[in-house]
Amino acid sequence: MKQTTLAKPIDISGIGLHTGVEVNLMLKPAPENSGYIFVRTDLDRFEIPASVEYISHCSYATTLMRRGVVLSTCEHLLSALRGSGVDNCFIEIDNIEIPIMDGSSEDFVELITTAGIVKQDSPRHLLRILERVEYEQGDRRMSIEPAENFEIDCVIDFPHPFIERQRLNFVFENGSFGREIASARTFGFTHEIDMLRKANLALGGSLDNAIVLTDDGMLNQTPLRFDDEFVRHKILDIIGDLALLGMPIKGKITAEKSGHAVHASLMSKLLKAEHAWEIVESSDPAA
């Protein structure tokens, strides 16, 4: 397997979920071994590589920061890039936050499909897990362990009639991300919204870009896209956050009640446990 990038540049506009401001986004082909690099075109093309080392905070969304320059809510776009099998991409953006679109990764996947994906010369690198690493925080836990494929076993549990306990075991293979995960939307509860707005968050949030749950139903008039759309979105977030490891993973994730902060903690614990992984070329027999 070779590394890939986009065949041509392509752009899209939208608003930021938390800032509410209009942003223009352009995805561009990038050289081999560059990974995903955010470029703030409004700040002299300042670059922020999509990497664990630049995670700044992770309440409600994953925010990166390098030398004081911030890039917010990167997870749904990174999920689309990883899920579509793109290894290298420049992500140009003229504001602080990636647009939320419809709250899922679907528009980004369509954008990538429209641009086309091309093979490059270098072999793809994989992060192959050799030993199990676990992170736990109260009743939230997440682990990563050796496996033949990239696989995510995810459980969420919310005391709401539409959610309760949902579990899905997602195996990453050709096309499965687009079919099973990409269109699952983010969700929130009405009782959180006042609190978020007071904290100047969710300013761009609406029924067009989130499932908004009341105590016993939802405000959206359109139906859910899957009965278990909620756990599918959690898997979407996990794929997007774990894209910050910089390469596809050969291993199995198990997540229970996880969130962005737990994803970030597991990744830093994993990276520190150097005996627990190795980087292999996807052409290696071991891979």
Ligand SMILES: [Zn+2]
């Ligand atoms: Zn999300």
